[in-house]
Amino acid sequence: MAKKEKYLTGLFGLENLHEIEVYLQNGGYEAAKKAVKSMKPEEILKEVKAANLRGRGGAGFPAGVKWGFVPPTADKPKYLCVNADEGEPGTFKDKYIMSHNPHLLLEGIIITSYCVGIHQAFIYIRGEYEMIARRLEKAIDEAKTKGFLGKNIFGSQFALEVVVHRGAGAYICGEETALLESLEGKRGHPRLKPPFPASVGLFQCPTVINNVETIANVPFIIARGAEWFTQMGLPQDGGTRIFGVSGPVKKPGIYELPLGTSLRELIFNHAGGMLEGKELKAVIPGGMSAPILTADEIDISLDFESLKNAGSMLGSGAVIVIDKETSMLDVLQVVTKFYAHESCGQCTPCRVGVSWINKIVQRMAAGQGSPEDLETISRLASAIMGKTLCPLGDAAAMPILGIVEKFKDELLAQMGH
Amino acid sequence: MVKITIDGQQVEVKEGLTILKAAESIGIEIPHLCFHPAFPPEGSCRLCLVEIEGRPKLELACSTIVQEGMNIYTQSERVREARQVVLELLLAEHPPDCPICDKAGDCHLQDYYEEHGLFDSHFWENKERRAKKVPLGKNLILDRERCILCTRCVRFLKEITRTGELGVFQRGIHSEIDYFPGQPVNNNYSGNLAELCPVGAITDKDFRFQTRSWFLVSKPTICPHCSRACSIYIDFHPGFPRIELDKYVYRLRARENPEINDYWICDFGRYNYSYLEKNRVVSVLVNRDGQLQEDEWDKQIELLGKKLKELYLKKRTNRIGVILHSALTNEELYLAKKIFREDLPEVNLYLIDPPEGKGDNWLLTSSRTPNLKGMELIGLNPQKFPPENGFNELEMMIIFAYHPLGDGHYAQLKSVLEEVPFSVLFTAHQTTLMNQVTVVLPALLLAEKEGSVINVEGKLQQFKAALHPPGNAHSEGEALLAIGRNLGINFSFYRNMRSTADILGKLSQDISFFEGQSD
Numbered sequence: 040m041a042k043k044e045k046y047l048t049g050l051f052g053l054e055n056l057h058e059i060e061v062y063l064q065n066g067g068y069e070a071a072k073k074a075v076k077s078m079k080p081e082e083i084l085k086e087v088k089a090a091n092l093r094g095r096g097g098a099g100f101p102a103g104v105k106w107g108f109v110p111p112t113a114d115k116p117k118y119l120c121v122n123a124d125e126g127e128p129g130t131f132k133d134k135y136i137m138s139h140n141p142h143l144l145l146e147g148i149i150i151t152s153y154c155v156g157i158h159q160a161f162i163y164i165r166g167e168y169e170m171i172a173r174r175l176e177k178a179i180d181e182a183k184t185k186g187f188l189g190k191n192i193f194g195s196q197f198a199l200e201v202v203v204h205r206g207a208g209a210y211i212c213g214e215e216t217a218l219l220e221s222l223e224g225k226r227g228h229p230r231l232k233p234p235f236p237a238s239v240g241l242f243q244c245p246t247v248i249n250n251v252e253t254i255a256n257v258p259f260i261i262a263r264g265a266e267w268f269t270q271m272g273l274p275q276d277g278g279t280r281i282f283g284v285s286g287p288v289k290k291p292g293i294y295e296l297p298l299g300t301s302l303r304e305l306i307f308n309h310a311g312g313m314l315e316g317k318e319l320k321a322v323i324p325g326g327m328s329a330p331i332l333t334a335d336e337i338d339i340s341l342d343f344e345s346l347k348n349a350g351s352m353l354g355s356g357a358v359i360v361i362d363k364e365t366s367m368l369d370v371l372q373v374v375t376k377f378y379a380h381e382s383c384g385q386c387t388p389c390r391v392g393v394s395w396i397n398k399i400v401q402r403m404a405a406g407q408g409s410p411e412d413l414e415t416i417s418r419l420a421s422a423i424m425g426k427t428l429c430p431l432g433d434a435a436a437m438p439i440l441g442i443v444e445k446f447k448d449e450l451l452a453q454m455g456h
Numbered sequence: 457m458v459k460i461t462i463d464g465q466q467v468e469v470k471e472g473l474t475i476l477k478a479a480e481s482i483g484i485e486i487p488h489l490c491f492h493p494a495f496p497p498e499g500s501c502r503l504c505l506v507e508i509e510g511r512p513k514l515e516l517a518c519s520t521i522v523q524e525g526m527n528i529y530t531q532s533e534r535v536r537e538a539r540q541v542v543l544e545l546l547l548a549e550h551p552p553d554c555p556i557c558d559k560a561g562d563c564h565l566q567d568y569y570e571e572h573g574l575f576d577s578h579f580w581e582n583k584e585r586r587a588k589k590v591p592l593g594k595n596l597i598l599d600r601e602r603c604i605l606c607t608r609c610v611r612f613l614k615e616i617t618r619t620g621e622l623g624v625f626q627r628g629i630h631s632e633i634d635y636f637p638g639q640p641v642n643n644n645y646s647g648n649l650a651e652l653c654p655v656g657a658i659t660d661k662d663f664r665f666q667t668r669s670w671f672l673v674s675k676p677t678i679c680p681h682c683s684r685a686c687s688i689y690i691d692f693h694p695g696f697p698r699i700e701l702d703k704y705v706y707r708l709r710a711r712e713n714p715e716i717n718d719y720w721i722c723d724f725g726r727y728n729y730s731y732l733e734k735n736r737v738v739s740v741l742v743n744r745d746g747q748l749q750e751d752e753w754d755k756q757i758e759l760l761g762k763k764l765k766e767l768y769l770k771k772r773t774n775r776i777g778v779i780l781h782s783a784l785t786n787e788e789l790y791l792a793k794k795i796f797r798e799d800l801p802e803v804n805l806y807l808i809d810p811p812e813g814k815g816d817n818w819l820l821t822s823s824r825t826p827n828l829k830g831m832e833l834i835g836l837n838p839q840k841f842p843p844e845n846g847f848n849e850l851e852m853m854i855i856f857a858y859h860p861l862g863d864g865h866y867a868q869l870k871s872v873l874e875e876v877p878f879s880v881l882f883t884a885h886q887t888t889l890m891n892q893v894t895v896v897l898p899a900l901l902l903a904e905k906e907g908s909v910i911n912v913e914g915k916l917q918q919f920k921a922a923l924h925p926p927g928n929a930h931s932e933g934e935a936l937l938a939i940g941r942n943l944g945i946n947f948s949f950y951r952n953m954r955s956t957a958d959i960l961g962k963l964s965q966d967i968s969f970f971e972g973q974s975d
Contacts, residue, residue, distance in 0.1 A: 209627070226624065231499040231519055384605065384624065384631030386500045391545040394629035398581035415578055422541040425513045428499055 044271070045295040046259050047252070047281060051139040057174055059181040062142040068187055070258035071149040075193045078261070083154040087257065089265035091277045095132075096122055096213075096250030097326065097354045098430070099343045102257075106155050106247055108237035115244040119152050119160040120222065123251045124206050124213040126165055127326035128377060129357035132281040133251035135293050137164070137171045140255075141178035145201065147254035149187065150261055152199045155247055160201045163218050166208050175203045210381035214429050215248040217383065228385045229429035252281060272298035276342045280353070284310040286360030287317040302337040306360060317362040321445075325354025327374060328434035330441030331361075351441070367446040368404055368453045374442065375400045378435035386428040392419050393435045408454040417443050460526045475517040475528055476504055486530050487539060487568045489546075489654045490606035491518035494719055495615055501606055503542045503568070507532045514538055539572045548579040549629070550655070551601045559656030561669035565604065584629060592622070592633075593641035595661050595723060596649055600632050603657035609633060609649045616720065617818075619643045633657075644816050647726040648719070651709055662727060663707050667693055675922035676711055678826060678909060679725040680783050680860070680902040684819045685826040685911035686721045687713035690729075690903055690922045705732050705923070715915050722820045724813075731860035732903060735886045738927025741896040748890065753928055756895050757935055760880055761942030763852060764800065768945070774802035775851040777876070779869070780838050781809050781858035782825040784932055785907030786916075786970070787959040789827070789834045791936035792856075797836065799945040804848065807831075807838035810858065811865050825858065826902065827909040833969045842868060853879040855889065856932055860901070863887040882932050898929035905931050906956045916973040918960070933959075 055061045062068070074083055088103030109117060121144065125133040137144055148160050164172050179201050182188040190198045204222055206212045212221045216230035219241050240246025256278050260268050269277040276298045282305055285291050289311030296305065302324060306312065313319055319334045324341070330351040332339070339345055346353045361370060379397035384390045396419050399412050420436040420443070427433065443450065457468045462479050469478040474497070479486050490501040497519035505514035509527035514534060522528075529535060546565060554560040586600035610622045610633065621641045625634045635641060641649065650660035672691040679686040689709045695701055708729050710721040740756050741748040767773050778796050780789070796803040815822040831838075853876045857866060866889055873879055879893040890896050902909075904925045908918040925931070933956070940950040953959050964970040 228624075231497060231516075379628060382628035384626070384628045387502050387542050387545050387604070390605065390629055390631065391549055392541075395545070395548055395579065395581065402581065419541075422538070422545075426502055426505060426538055426541075428502070 045279065046271075047136065047143075047255055047279060048139075048293065048295040051135065056139055057141050057178065059142055059178065059185060062140070066262075067142050068146055068182075068185075070262040071146045071153075071187065072193050074150045074261050075153050075195050075197055080154045080156060083150060083261065086265050087154070087260055090260045090268040091265075091275055092253065092256055092260060092268070093276055093343060094250055095252035095256070095280065095356070097127065097328070097352075099353060102249055102253050105237060105249070106151070108235065109155050109245045109247060110238065111156070113245055116159060117155060117157045118241045118244055118246045119148060119155065119157045120215075120218060120241060120246060120248045121148060121160065121162045121251055121254055122213060122215065122218060122248055123162050123164040123168070124218060125168075125251070125355075126210040126213045126381075127328065127355045127357060129283065129285055129323065129359040130326050130355040131283045131285075132293055132356060134168060134171065135281070136251055136255050137168070137175060141171075141175045142182065143255050143258065144175070144251055145178055145182050145188070147257040148201055149192065149199060150257050151247065151249065151254055153192075153197055157247065158198050158200065160199060161222060161241070162201065162203045163212070163222055164203060164205055165213075166206045169205070172203050172205050179203070209383070210377075211383040211429075211431060214431060217429065218248065219246065228383055229431070231428060273342055276344070280341065280356045282341070283355075283357045284360065285357070287314045287362045288312065288360050289314055296341070298342045299340050302332070302339050302341055302358070305341065305358060306337065310360075313360075313362065317364070319360065320363045320365065321361040321367075321370075323357075323359040323361070323438065325352045326357040327359065327377065328352075328437055329354045330437045331370075331445060333445055352437075366453060367442060367449050368400075371439070371442050371450070372400050372404050374438050375435075378431070378439075382431065382435070383429075386432070388423045389427045389429075389432040389435065392423045392432075395419060396439060403450075403454060406454075410451060410454070410456055412454075413443055413447060413450060458522050458524050458526075460522050460524075460528060462528045463530055469522060471522075473522050475506055475508075475515070475520050475522055475526075478522050479517065479528070479530060484530055486517045487564075487572055488518055489564055489568075489604060490608065492608050492611075492652065492719075495608070495611045498607060498611065501542065501546075501604070503539060505535060505538045505542075506530050507535050536572065539568075540575055543569055543573040544575055544577075544579075546604050547573070547577070549583055549601075550604065551583065553602075556665075557602065557656040558659045558664055558666075558669070559602075559653070563656060564654040586632065590634070591640070592635055592649070592658065593646050595646045595727070596641060597659050597661055597664060598633060599657050599659070602655050603633055604655055605631055605633070606654060607633075608652045608654065609658055612645075612648060612652055613641065613643075617643055617645050644722045644724060644820060645720060645818075647723045648710065648721070652719075660707070666703070667706050672706055674709070676919065677903045677922040678917055678919050679708070679721060680826045681725045681728055681824060682813075682815075682819075683821040683823045683826060683828050683912035684716065685909050685915075685917060686717035686725060686819060687711035687917065688721055688725070690732075692923065703733070705729050716911060716913070716917070717819055720819065722816065722818075724820055728861060731885070732901060732923065736926050736929070737883055737886055737890070737896060737898040738929055739898060740928060741890065743891070743894055743896075746891075748896070751895075753897070753930060754938075756880075756897060757938045758942060760854070760895070761939050763878060764939065765943055767851065768800055768943070772851065773800040774804070774848055776800065777804045777806065777847070777850045777853045777872075779806045779808050779841065779853070779855045779857070780831070780836065781807065781856055782823075782828040782831045783809075783858045783902060784827060784831075784856065785902070785905060785909060785956075786827065786830045786834060786963060787907045787956045788931070788933040788936060789831055789836060790959060790963045790966075791933060791940060791953075793834055793836050794946070794949065795936060795940050795943065799940065799943055804843075804850070805836060805838040806841040806843065808841050808857075808865055808869070810861065821912050823912075824861075826911065829912060829914060830908075830910040833910060833967060834963070835967070842872070847872065850876045851878065852876065853893075855879065855881045855883075855893070856899070857881060857883040857885075857887060857889065859883075859885055859887060863889070882935065884929065897935060898927060899935075900925050900929055900931040904929075905933070907933065908956075908960060914969075916970070 221227040375397040504517040507529040
């Protein structure tokens with residue numbers, strides 16, 4: 040039974056959950072109180088590491104390990120940046136967490152900050168989430184009034200301020216180092232790594248950057264323990280994931296499921312299957328950057344390793360369903376247009392390579408394509424892979440390669456070959 | 457020290473070096489465009505990717521620090537392929553207008569294509585159309601189609617001059633360099649951007665469409681326009697048979713010198729080069745009844761020596777006035793000291809330099825001569841002109857004049873010269889003083905001389921002549937040496953001075969500061 044528990048989203052829909060009193064009535068801030076009042080930072084870190092909480096933003100890097108990289112003693116301040124710049128096409132899970140339960144995020148921020156020794160946290164939220172940004176700011180005020188933020192949190196010596204910063208609409212600012220640049224008031228260009236943000240981050244200080252959903256998991260790990268958490272999902276991949284299903288299914292929306300649920304189950308049981316008269320053709324399983332899966336490939340466990348082995352990725356858990364009537368050339372066009380538009384322009388392969396691919400695809404869409412174009416696209420996409428300054432190059436190249444490989448015949452047919 | 461292997465070659469290099477620098481130290485060049493040694497690595501051009509054994513991805517040579525036991529390949533199949541792709545991508549959107557590009561011949565992209573590219577283009581799409589001549593400031597034009605967005609220009613202004621006029625605007629393929637509103641690049645270092653640009657995107661208005669870079673000969677010399685004495689190159693055109701060019705020197709460039717000016721020079725020094733050719737005095741002139749008539753160098757030098765000897769024998773050397781300037785080399789100043797302080801007693805030495813200008817708190821100093829410090833160290837101690845206590849009645853005046861950018865500072869000499877029966881003017885440029893003196897001897901500029909100067913920070917630089925002397929002009933040093941010999945007061949000293957090196961050697965024995973400074 041525990042396996043089916045929706046601890047993150049279970050309370051969603053409860054009236055005025057975003058208000059602190061309602062959240063408190065439902066056990067809110069108990070985990071933060073426990074952490075700050077009765078746990079040592081090392082104990083929290085140990086627990087989060089034991090829980091195998093992997094990042095929910097896309098890359099799936101273990102949160103505990105990331106926190107552990109921050110030097111425990113530093114002569115500089117340390118920062119937490121919550122990445123709420125939810126820009127990956129198809130992804131809308133963080134929006135739900137923050138709008139329904141902003142205090143859950145704040146609680147996670149308190150525990151994380153206490154664990155790492157941080158006194159200033161930022162929530163970098165995408166500019167379009169205006170209502171949510173205001174809701175978060177209100178929640179921060181409420182938490183401050185209660186003594187959960189500010190000085191002497193829960194009567195302890197621990198102090199923490201949280202600031203909401205709104206982005207200006209660039210996809211690249213969801214990349215952690217571009218986010219830092221943007222937060223510093225600069226152009227959102229990714230930084231060269233190393234050094235990594237854990238040692239040189241915001242304003243050159245050690246910085247932890249985590250996705251909203253990752254941070255929202257932290258209070259549950261503290262309240263119920265790492266063992267419970269790993270039992271919720273898979274041993275190496277603990278907890279649930281919030282999957283966002285979009286496309287021609289009967290019930291599009293978010294579904295909180297344990298890691299390890301099969302993709303077929305998600306689409307056909309939870310999301311209610313395809314709309315009447317629609318037939319499944321393909322699925323993008325983890326946000327637009329994740330390589331596409333065909334209808335034959337959906338009997339797969341939704342976890343980091345299984346999808347990686349299938350040549351795709353779990354990414355942000357955004358499942359985009361594509362039906363038979365949708366032209367793959369249209370899909371390809373949407374993908375290349377998006378990445379060409381969102382490339383920051385800093386490094387050569389992404390700036391010119393993705394734009395070049397997009398130019399070819401747009402030409403193909405205008406009926407001027409040829410079979411050699413597909414070869415050029417594959418060659419360019421492979422050339423971009425692993426050679427760009429930030430992961431955006433891979434993010435663009437992977438779905439393009441996937442579509443061109445798996446739907447080559449359809450693309451050729453659409454070009455009249 | 458760290459032991460690494462590069463292309464099968466085992467080497468020990470300093471800890472903390474990047475792969476790029478480590479490879480460079482053993483003569484392996486890794487192509488790069490955005491990296492410049494003056495700035496921290498940027499990693500955006502992706503041309504310097506190399507293969508490191510055991511690492512799945514290619515790594516940047518410009519930013520990856522060498523580690524013990526690293527096995528690096530700079531020529532493997534994967535590396536060459538990656539390089540070729542980057543070049544292919546850069547050239548996809550870059551116009552092939554090398555035949556009309558000022559950078560052709562000096563262009564890194566062109567060179568790298570020759571060396572690492574040589575592919576056939578597969579780019580059938582329309583290139584982006586962009587602005588081709590955007591004025592970035594008073595000296596610079598930007599061609600956005602040629603720009604490869606290495607951002608060296610942006611970083612120079614951000615990190616070196618800290619003026620920050622330029623930035624990257626727009627995004628993705630539409631990214632472009634521009635200045636922030638109302639803030640064109642008009643600082644005193646703007647000219648460096650044209651040099652820094654690895655392609656022909658930023659060109660110098662002064663050099664645009666003037667000549668092809670491969671016609672130019674580069675010679676190292678020193679910038680004489682202030683006391684920083686920056687290391688520079690003079691790029692001149694040796695000319696074509698049967699074709700007259702209206703110009704000889706086409707541009708000045710910074711010459712790398714970590715001790716003095718790094719990779720940079722200021723605009724004041726860079727663009728003030730027409731003085732090298734304009735208004736030069738190229739022949740010996742003698743004033744006969746108000747007419748300037750050509751004469752011979754040796755004859756006039758001999759005459760001058762004779763006149764000096766006469767006054768010496770009559771013990772009236774206190775009737776001699778000598779006007780110096782601090783654009784003379786150490787060697788010349790040392791000879792002047794020998795003659796006018798040691799051989800001939802009581803000579804009146806004065807200093808007239810070009811007027812001070814405004815310094816910029818970086819390279820450009822307020823004093824506008826390259827060897828003020830040298831003059832001080834050699835100990836000539838000339839008086840200010842006009843002297844506070846007035847003059848003795850002078851029977852002879854020798855003027856070493858220096859006025860590359862205007863001769864206003866010699867106006868004060870006119871009334872004095874009227875009273876002097878015999879006067880000699882050494883000058884590289886024409887001046888109204890020429891009508892007031894008895895003899896005019898054409899002199900040389902620093903670029904035409906061999907010798908040394910000491911800059912404001914006490915750094916000694918030696919140099920050879922970069923340009924040939926015009927016409928019948930001779931260096932002041934040569935004249936002084938001849939005068940010293942002709943006087944014969946200390947003949948053996950001058951006889952042993954066969955080269956500037958001899959003079960500097962003697963100078964180093966004499967004045968401790970110079971000891972061990974020369975090479």
